[in-house]
Amino acid sequence: MELLRQACWLLWKDVRLELRRRESLMSMFFFGALLLFLFQFSFEIRQDRVAEMTPGLLWLAFVFTGMLALTQLFQPERENFCLEALLLTPFDRAALFVSKVIFNLILMLLVELVVFPLFAILFNLQYWGLLPSLFAVTFLGTLGFCVLGTLFSAVTLKARARELLLPLVLFPLLIPVVLATIRCLEIILRSGAWSEAYPWLRLLIAFDVIFMTAGYLIFEWVVEA
Amino acid sequence: MELLRQACWLLWKDVRLELRRRESLMSMFFFGALLLFLFQFSFEIRQDRVAEMTPGLLWLAFVFTGMLALTQLFQPERENFCLEALLLTPFDRAALFVSKVIFNLILMLLVELVVFPLFAILFNLQYWGLLPSLFAVTFLGTLGFCVLGTLFSAVTLKARARELLLPLVLFPLLIPVVLATIRCLEIILRSGAWSEAYPWLRLLIAFDVIFMTAGYLIFEWVVEA
Amino acid sequence: MRQLSKAFGSQWALRDVSFDLRAGECVALLGQNGAGKTTLLKLLSALMRPTSGAIELARPAVGYLVPGAHLYEHLTVGENLRLFLALHNNKKTPAEVEKALSRASLTGAQDWLVSALSAGMKCRLLIAKWLLVEPGLLLLDEPYGPLDGAGVDLLESFVSELTRAQTAVIIATHQIPRALALCSRALVLTRGRLVFDGPRDDAAANLDRLGESLLPRGEAWSY
């Protein structure tokens, strides 16, 4: 697959840029810890309320990380006309989209991987058994977030006025993704029953598929001259 | 005052750039709105708990959107060696600090101005009468946030993994601001009594004063070669 | 190239420019500051869309060299080359890469960050990159600027190699004597219009008439 090969190279480049040393990963870990501290200071999270608040808090952490990552996502391409350098090569434009989505996803998943257990320890939650399902749902939500976010971030790369409309369309689309994920998490945490979560889950998957396809198709137009 | 004159020019420049591109404001508004929706869907905020949860939620939303602005605060200076161009002029380095603090403050206050009423509407709150005091406290907190945030946004200008590093460095240092602001807001919402909030308020003011002074004195080292 | 025009806002940067390029031809693109040289090259490289007109390319691979741009500053020299070669679907061996770098006097700089290179070294690196990619049409935008004597030699031998390999080359520059010595044909732009298109000797003879400020006062421009 030509597309995948190119996407891998682009991904390799981003990863290279990010981790010349392993400290970036460490910073991820402490970042997760920090967010939980912040929550603790903002709301008294009492034991009896934790289960109820968990999905919201977790997603707050993830969305925040995601947004921060998005502002910097295309920074390497902004500098020194590197986007032009990429466009001069005959690569499939969608490969850039795929690689940035994956890069963003990796970053967020790493934070999530840290935050989940930390959350459990610090707030004394007993959801170890549910962890796989929680993670699966979160993954779907994160994917949707990354896809939309990458598109959004690519659009702001260009300052042309007419394209400022696109974020206006894109951004509200994030809300259903986040909503569906939170509801799913809530249901799983409350009852552990997948069956109840199905409608939300289907919605989530549908969103992911639609946005990925749309992004894949639209991206060439977004970055092209 | 030479310093103020220079700071005004630098501020004028930032405002000009922002008006032309609207990059920071747009992403901040979107993110702020997204956070509100997130809160709305994930925490059932009942009337009896409002006083307790509102300050945390609001302030968290501000801090997070503020973080977003901070990662982009020095973007214009990063491009095209403009920071060097500034350093070539014999201006007082502290003027850059002052101007960026004020600019960041303006951005955040604008966002707060929108988020406050939106929040009130979304959650059916009746705190219109308290609005001035709430705003005064929030202003003090926001100022503290902007002061340290600007300082470390400049410090981490050349760091890798910047979007994670900045909050990592900043948040632990901001804990007094976060705690003090939230407590003040809570006290005001609960009882409307200033007297109870005094110790916190004093702490907040002390924080603002100490770090404005420290930042002012130290900033020269931050940007120099 | 047919009737190429480009407007920015309400202003024409390029007005009805038409010309043909033969394979293996080397063309000097001359013109005052703001005449539209860079705009023309960007249109040719498809980094910009023409407001009107169309471009037809026989071999679609277009190389565009702007000194100092188009490199990831925080990747090393080797990483930059590997990335771009991979995206160009170019299967050069490491030995060939090493050879191109040594031609550009960058041996041993493989593991340097690009941000640690001097201006001339970055330009040499870009030359090495296009040397490896072998594009069908190469556009050079003021390539002489940061190069020292040896660098100019490298650039010119690189260009003549390419033209021998049937690549068309366009050089936009203000170093008129050097460019005319190297190229067989010249295009002159003035305020967005193509005012001259012909063999270099005609250009050299008519230069004063074509653009008043192409040469500094009193410059002898023998080649």
Next chain:
Amino acid sequence: MRQLSKAFGSQWALRDVSFDLRAGECVALLGQNGAGKTTLLKLLSALMRPTSGAIELARPAVGYLVPGAHLYEHLTVGENLRLFLALHNNKKTPAEVEKALSRASLTGAQDWLVSALSAGMKCRLLIAKWLLVEPGLLLLDEPYGPLDGAGVDLLESFVSELTRAQTAVIIATHQIPRALALCSRALVLTRGRLVFDGPRDDAAANLDRLGESLLPRGEAWSY
């Protein structure tokens, strides 16, 4: 300038460079790619700290001109000038600003965004900026690159004006004939060391010996 040295990591970019500058002197700074010219200028402009050695300046205002850099792309020409003049504590009137712009052939470009300027126009804008600021020491890093003939004339008249006003000027360039014609003194760097410091005629006579690759093969470098 005393014993100036600068190291990057474990590598010297500049090694024990010492020289004095008199007011009103014009110095050509020559050297191969990577010789350390840019590094030296950055040290002089205090944008970099020397690893060892010290710089003493009689008049502290240092101007540093690098074509294409040091401008806010998303501000207009006028806004850029106003900002930098204000920060330089320079109280030029709008009429004077207008005059400097018209000297740089940028009349009417006041309200253009800098990102809409061509490379040469940006360079002219920088010249206009330093023309207005009148620094005590001006450093030029490869200023000829993007300038057309008229631009070179502008630059050179600007430089001679400054030297007449007792400003010292250092020009780092690969356009050796032009630089030597303009300057009274030359410095030659080779791999970070100052190998020549003397009047331009000595430099011109010894150029082949000083750096093998300063000039392209067979270039006649009369001035």
Next chain:
Amino acid sequence: MSSARRGSTILGALALVFILVGQYWGLVKAPPDAYQGDSQRIMYLHVPSILTAYLSFFIVFVGSCLYLWKREPRDDILAYAAAEIGVLFTALTIVEGAIWGKPTWGVWWTWDARLTLTAILLLIFVAYLMLRALIEEEQRAAVSGAILGIIGFLDIPLIHMSVYWWRTLHQPPSILQPDKPPWENVHPSMLVALAINFVAFILLYFYLLSQRIRLGEKQAELRRRRLYGRR
């Protein structure tokens, strides 16, 4: 140079002796706590560790100030070294506390003011190390570190105040109060054990610090050698 090395070695040896004696005293000679039993013995490590961590923060501050003022690489090495060892001791305190907390309180962690403060301390130290690691250019990294060292130190009293108020003004103090040991009826040998361990930790701290400084100096020396050649 070599006398400094000898001093450092003596420091290390002394620290070792004191640690051994202190451990003997703490683990064997001091009686078990009346309420907590043997688990209380971890206090003999716990309290000295946090003390050295505080000391560390102060040294980072001093080193940072000196560096910004004089620009001597020596001061930067000092600050960096102190920060690294500070992380070690702060982390140690938390781990010991957690180990202690499990049997006494039944949880590893609780949001008590003192615990929170220690954790924030750790986060600041860690941020310091991250900041330095993620900035490529050496001088930049040193200056950035110095700034964080100073600001962080100035911030400590404010953080301290806010965290304590957070726990006291806001809600009744938690049932768990690690800071109120029954001093009235402490056995004297408990105090002796604590004192010996204090000395031991301080000695250990300075030993580690001197070693870490030596390491930093060696690295600087190595860089210099690469530049100037062997001399």
